[in-house]
Amino acid sequence: DMKIGITQNNVGVDSYQTTYEKAFKEAAANTDGLETVVLDAGGDVARQIAQLQDLIQQKVDAIIIWPTNGQAVVPVVRQAHQAGIPVIVTNSNIADAGQEFIAAFSGPNNITQGEYSAEMMCEALNGEGQIVQISGQPGYTTAIQRQQGFEDRLAEACPGVKIMETQPGDWNREKAQRVMENFLTKYDKIDGVYAGDDNMGVGALNAAKAAGRAGEIAFIGATNFAVGYEAMERGEYYGSVYQSPVDDAKAALQTAIDVINGNEVPKLNYFDTPKITQSNMSEFDKPVF
Amino acid sequence: MNNLDSIENYGVHAAGTPPILSLEGITKTFPPSVVALDDVSFGVHKGEVHALLGENGAGKSTLMKVLAGIHKADAGEIYLEGRPIKMDNPMDAKHQGILLIHQELSLVPEMTVAENIFLGYLPRKWPNRVDWNKLYGDADAILKRLKCNFSAKDKVSRLSIAKKHMVEIARALVFTPKIVVFDEPTASLTDTEKFVLFDVIHDLKAQGVAIVYISHRMDEIFTLSDRITVLRDGGYRGTVETKETDEDEITRLMIGRSLDTSRNIDAAEFGDKVLEVKDLSCGSLFENISFSIRKGEVLGMYGLVGAGRTEIAETLFGLRTPTGGEVLLEGKRLDIKNSTDAVKNGLALVPENRKEQGLVLGMSCRDNITMAVLQHVASGGVLSRTEESKIYDKYAEELAIKSPSGAQKVGNLSGGNQQKVVIGKWLATHPKVLILDEPTRGIDVGSKSEIHKLIRQLAKSGYAVLVISSEMPEVLGVSDRILAMYNGRINGEFLDSEVTEDDLVRAISFEKSSQLQASA
Amino acid sequence: MTTLAHKAKSLVIEQPIWLFVAACIVVFSLSTEHFLDIGNFKNILVQTSTIGLIALGLTFIMINGNIDLSVGAVLALAACLAVDLQSSLGIPLAVAVGLLSGVVLGALNGMIVWKTGVDAFIVTLGAMIGVRGLVFVYTEEQSFYASDFAYSDFGVSSIAGIPTLAIMFVVLAAIMHWVLSRSVHGRNTYAVGGNRQAAIDAGIRVGPHMVINFMLGGFFAALAGITLSTQMGAATPNLGRDFELWAITAIVLGGTKLTGGAGSIVGTFGGVIAIGILRNGMNLLQVPSFYVLVIMGTILIAVLFIDRQVNRNAEQELNV
């Protein structure tokens, strides 16, 4: 019998995490001889640390962590490691300092995702133009990595596209809509918008449509949501990065089981997160979230 | 006034020796424009009890707060033993040996009696530790001297109001101060405690302490004081030797005219019973209260503080749930669950604490007066300014409320006028029964006699009136009939025309009177 | 014997929270296997120490009749300073700077409350927003991490088998309890909160007194930030969001009145432990996080209600 504990970042803040949790529980239920402890940190680092300590205390066989912050959980991951419990990091990786204490990472590569978005932007604008960026919640790893991947790749692949300004949208569609409204007032010419996820991207799209300027702007997001997929269908949204929370959850669970069973697993298990644009979207199912 | 007279008399030179303390030319303004004190001078001698008198708002408390370092005067000097002193805060005053016993309770409810007595200078041990043994030892000694029957370790919040005032008074005995100011110390004391206080004052006086004594009660002033200084409208009006003056002169100094003190009770024609109370009880607060009031009658309810009179009024008014008995209004049984029902049924209660229960101090006089009749000054829920003003104007005139306008904040009026606003609020409801609880507490002689006249007029015009009071002259002055309360029960009923002061005193204090006899 | 029973009774009446703690312990120990482990209690103490430390200082401020909503932001600032500066200043000095920042911000809040007369709720609501702004200005949205594991080793260290942070929390709670109940400053804290005007009239220097308590509050918030960052070996600008609400909740559960003048460290300790046990127990029971929110909210209101029922004096009360 195996017992696996998982502490997630912030279930309920968006559909991705919720769908992930559902998929994880489903997958766990379908595995014989597996007991799980499913916890949620509610976005609070301190609470996540407490939950890890509780899991260590319960002497589970493996811990899966979706870090609220890649740096702040390192010491407690180290604690688990020292207690002899293997730790699998899911979705977004922890800081380099913690790498020696984890058994494996499983999840998307957020830096690559940012790079993909940069490439799509470049393509959409033919290498020329000025854009704005709406980033995720400040201080969160996913947000930071996507922004970093996007900016670095854009500068390298597409020096003709300028980021005029970056403001956070806090993963919140309404906030992103407000931010975009202000951008629209401030800049007469906006050629593209990069949003840290589709939820915020659609918020920006809403604002541009209301201002009657949606036609002249290319919208590119990440983590393709159903709303983003539909907007693409309508031809209003250029592209995004397809990332399935179901794949994410299953990969994490499988990695954990492999680690417990003593199977060899690579340290970094990236699952595939392809670009999705209006031209290739028929190859993908509409996201369920 | 005759200024020359005052200046000669203001006390610095009067007794030959220089006063231990003198205040000269004190002026104090409160923003935006209240001139509370205007060029007031005043002096006290060692071993003297100096009474300070004046109407409400005359500036007595303010002057004493300047003396105690609580307020800073805009102009003027304070001399202690001939030297000018500077005080920036209450601690400075205490270091100089000046102590103020406040008019309003200045206690911390959740702390013990001892901690309250020593508030601001708890005895300490290294490092910053409270020396509990010394604290409670000293406090017990003081309480013993005050003949208090509660412990220094009791929480103040559990004490009765009179005992709380004794705690306040106990502060005077912590050190032997040079000057003690008592600001209306007896307003809430029972006779027993009052006499203890007088003993303390005599002791202090014998030790050479200078005492300033503020009170609205003339009898106390004349038994205690050596000299009397009168303030009016923030100005100095004169100092007189107590032996050489009488109430009439003092009153004239205070309010600028003589008082008509005739009892002025008409041989009234009473109508039908309006209110009838049968066996009303409320837990341990009061039991089996029965009485009735007729149209045009003033029923006085006399007793010591804590006798349960306020609770009866509150119960009648639906603010407490009775545990037994019934109330009939014009022969019909009343079922009053809350104050809204009470107002609907034609009851009115002028509560004993006007600032806390009677008025919204931040609102205008007009808005306060219409507070209980909002539905009459509105159509479809929308208020009519003109209707409101009409009501305000009517009662402002009828009650002679002194206010610049209806828009004036009620908190800016003097105590007497505030009380009139509360009365006006209830007259506007055209009640059948008007209950007044301590209608003149803390109100000066002038306003007091106006309110008394008003009560008589109201009865004459057909109201049934219940007046609750702890002051014998008041009950005797306004009532047609008097109920004496003792410890939650009615202990006697008297017709005003037949009652003597002795009867009343005995009826409200069985045990008290036997104690007095024993100690005498 | 009777006095002991009497004391126990008065503890229950004055601080019904301990009754609640006892009830939680019984329920959780019957329903989950790991709850009664010694290790679990160590965990609970460590986990509650952050909110607990904040609550120690905040209790003084609240008994004073004030409130400090900025403690969460101050915690973040201190943590960020202590972690970021240790590479250049060394750990002790960086920690000192972090603590100092809390004390200074506390003094600032206190001075504003004293001198302007603006209500502490408003002053510290402003500071809560503004200090968080300071944190972001300072960090430029980045997280910092301690390159030296010695820093985070402190967070997981123990003395005689008991976690250092737990010991620290308990010892500081004991000291603050002593200060509040035995020292002149502590007694004056009640006086100022119970009747500010009386305290002023009695010559207590109410202004400086309140400033000192705000500084204490700032100090403890900063200390909580630092102990939290030793558990993380890192500091993030979002650290401590909502902590002020949890600390206030714990303090109120512990019987401190929002109007001031009443309260105790023992009660606050009970409130903090109650929240800690509740969270821990629900983790062990795997209560879904959505339900945890509902349960915590309901319990907060329920305890307030029970406290009122226990402490009210029906006879003295008017039907208002």
Place this chain on the structure above:
Amino acid sequence: MSDTISEIKTGGERSLAKKYSQLLARQGILVAFVLFLVVFSIFSDRFLSTDNFMTVIRQASIIGTIAIGVTIVVIGGNLDLSVGSLLSFCTVLVVDLHDKIGPTGAIGLMLVFALLIGAVNGYLIGYLKLNSLIVTLGMLSAIQGITLIYTGGQNVDIQNQEGTWFAFFGRGYLWGIAVPVIIFLGLALIAEFVLKATTYGRKVFSVGGNPAAAVFSGIRRNRMVFSTYLLSAFTTACAAIILGSRVMGSQNNVGQGYELLVLAGVILGGTSLLGGSGSITRTIIGVLILSFIQNGLLLLGYPYYAQWLVTWAVIILAVWLDIASTRGKIFTSFS
């Protein structure tokens, strides 16, 4: 004699200073507001345009609409911190129900639930007399949990965004003015009228100014307090309709933190947290100031967190000014 003379004398000297200080006291917030607009328009050419102003006011309308209800609660002497969670709940509910039972039913049902929650607040605070800060804090958490339980944590969306008249509330225009602005200002107008000119409003002020005196005058305190929470739930529900229609979707935490922004606006408007005073007009100005600070700083190119620092200073200065002018002194006098 002498006292009247001295009164006149001091009165004369003070009258000019008094006039100014009173003007500043009454209109200080307005002065500050105008000052802000002037400074921002000097430094940013984009700021002073009809478009920008309309954008800012439209953005402010959600917070502003909630602030109307909260102002009434605060005048009644209480606090409401649950509005942020309630906004999330209502938005999620109305958006989710839209596709299931149509816009009319969705709005109706959502209003019923919002008022139900308002009634719970009102019952606990008005009738059981529990402390409003703690009760609404508990409700903040509980409502958030209920929202999450309802959706299971999923975002909710409206599928047919173009074809529903529900879009009118958040995206429509009437007489060239954005509908959210009309809703916001319309509700404000009504609320100001109700507060200032009706018996209901007068009772709210009395209850907030002195609960005991109100009760002693036959006003039902518990009922009044109860009703103020119904009103704040109602305006929050209106804000949710605007928000849901504007975004055509909702996350479970969309209202997180709104309670503090709303409270900041109310405080900035000079409504005393002690109850018994305040006005909707000033709350609107307070909310607009916060919005213009945010917008102005953003146009000037400052990072978004700069607005937090400015907000800090503005809140304290505004309230200080207010207090100082009624006190007649800049600093308190106790030591």
